[in-house]
Amino acid sequence: MKGFLYFFETIKGLLVTGKHLIVNFFFHTINYIFRIKTKRRGSVTTQYPEEKREIPPRYRTKHRMMFNEEGTPRCVGCMLCVTVCPSDCIFVKAEEIEGKKIATEFIIHVNRCAFCGYCVEVCPEDAIRMDSGKLDFVSDSQKNLSLNLLFKGKK
Amino acid sequence: MNYTLLVLIKIIVLFAWLMIFALYATLAERKVSAVIQDRHGANRAKILGISSFGIFQPFADALKMLFKEDYIPPFTDKFMFKFAPVITFFFSALVIIAIPFGEPVKIGKEIIKLQVIDPDIALLLIFALSSMSIYGIILGGWSSNNKYSFLGGMRATSQIVSYEVALILSIIGLIMVYPSLRLSEIVNYQSTLLWGWIPKWGILLQPLAFIIFIIAAIAETKRAPFDLPESESEIIGFFLEYSGIRFGVYMLTDFVETIMLSLIITTLFFGGWNIPYLFSGLKLSNGTIFSGFVFPWGKQLAISINWVSILQIIAFQIKTVIVFVFLLLVRWTFPRLRFDQLMELGWKSLIPLALFNIVVTAIIIAIV
Numbered sequence: 001m002k003g004f005l006y007f008f009e010t011i012k013g014l015l016v017t018g019k020h021l022i023v024n025f026f027f028h029t030i031n032y033i034f035r036i037k038t039k040r041r042g043s044v045t046t047q048y049p050e051e052k053r054e055i056p057p058r059y060r061t062k063h064r065m066m067f068n069e070e071g072t073p074r075c076v077g078c079m080l081c082v083t084v085c086p087s088d089c090i091f092v093k094a095e096e097i098e099g100k101k102i103a104t105e106f107i108i109h110v111n112r113c114a115f116c117g118y119c120v121e122v123c124p125e126d127a128i129r130m131d132s133g134k135l136d137f138v139s140d141s142q143k144n145l146s147l148n149l150l151f152k153g154k155k
Numbered sequence: 156m157n158y159t160l161l162v163l164i165k166i167i168v169l170f171a172w173l174m175i176f177a178l179y180a181t182l183a184e185r186k187v188s189a190v191i192q193d194r195h196g197a198n199r200a201k202i203l204g205i206s207s208f209g210i211f212q213p214f215a216d217a218l219k220m221l222f223k224e225d226y227i228p229p230f231t232d233k234f235m236f237k238f239a240p241v242i243t244f245f246f247s248a249l250v251i252i253a254i255p256f257g258e259p260v261k262i263g264k265e266i267i268k269l270q271v272i273d274p275d276i277a278l279l280l281i282f283a284l285s286s287m288s289i290y291g292i293i294l295g296g297w298s299s300n301n302k303y304s305f306l307g308g309m310r311a312t313s314q315i316v317s318y319e320v321a322l323i324l325s326i327i328g329l330i331m332v333y334p335s336l337r338l339s340e341i342v343n344y345q346s347t348l349l350w351g352w353i354p355k356w357g358i359l360l361q362p363l364a365f366i367i368f369i370i371a372a373i374a375e376t377k378r379a380p381f382d383l384p385e386s387e388s389e390i391i392g393f394f395l396e397y398s399g400i401r402f403g404v405y406m407l408t409d410f411v412e413t414i415m416l417s418l419i420i421t422t423l424f425f426g427g428w429n430i431p432y433l434f435s436g437l438k439l440s441n442g443t444i445f446s447g448f449v450f451p452w453g454k455q456l457a458i459s460i461n462w463v464s465i466l467q468i469i470a471f472q473i474k475t476v477i478v479f480v481f482l483l484l485v486r487w488t489f490p491r492l493r494f495d496q497l498m499e500l501g502w503k504s505l506i507p508l509a510l511f512n513i514v515v516t517a518i519i520i521a522i523v
Binding site (some may be wrong): 003010013014016017018020021024025028032042043045047087141 | 187189190191192193195196208480484485486488489504
């Protein structure tokens, strides 16, 4: 008798996976072969380099420096971020130019950064933010992973 | 045409068919498992930037297997170690020679059977051949000279020997029903009709035998839920010491065995190349020869005999693929059985059921 129960449960299990197979296969075919976008996609995967996940607004991503309207960095070299950084990855040099203290070098070693966001919170001038939305910055050398945030060009 | 040449051509065509099917079976397994689990499956292998849902993946896999180091451990029996995968592959692939892929076709004056050989004992031959492949497994495990792989080979042997009994006993019911052991005649018999409207497919005549057969045969192919011989996830299986293309041959043999199983199931239980109500060369009552659909409600639909052959070949392929996908579904649905459960299922449930099936079949045959 137990055997019969097992048998029917096996059939039930096959029906569950079979339903997944047929339904998901149908939506895969529609979405990826006939290129018709449906709300249901048949899979939970994000095809990473082609499709990108939507990043929440407060998600901590690659750092960026804020600049004044004149184009000078907002950082005044107070060293609070350097002090608070648990990973010890921020290096700031500041000089006094025309009576104002301005950062001349602001380097973050991303390799060591833990993306805790303390530097952003502690900054009194709102100079550093982590909202660039860039998640994929990879390199084959340590050198390229020390970001010079004062460099304004594309990088 | 020269008989030898014809057989050679058939063998080459069938081998090419088998290899392509087996290569894409690896892709199908990955895709089916992915789709069942709400994933995408392999779709990254690209040639010239075209990935086309992974159709190049089997070639990438094969290339990877070929370029991996073929390491033979120094403590193994070299000859048997090299020979064992070949035995399994050879005997499981050899089953294909007896399978009829379609009705004999007439090209010119020649009548060409769409199967390599058509022996009287084909039904026994295919099971004899497929059970020979166990030698490759136990030799592979044994010649590795490693306790774990030896035990894996032992598990494979005990499992396959116990399920062989249920497999053959379930076949006896079929042998009692079918008029011959010749596979082409078995398929011919299945294309006749019972009471004028039910096709005499094996699954309809012998449903219990079908269930026993499919369970025992899945156990014979050594795939989940009966994959104790290899049990890749925890206890280690018989091909532990194999690497590179030799391991690849064992992997491919798994798929070849599954393909063979789906071919056998299609031939024995799903009417082979038969499409219900489609006849070729049917002699009507007024003496004319008719080919096409004759429905039980009397309607006739004439189709030229070439198209009938093509339809039947396509039907055979489609049935095989459906059975194959079903086997993949089974493989990705159930967890593995424990060894005592495996033996209990084999000896305490399947064999008594198969004997019961034989008795019931005999009684029904005696009455009818």
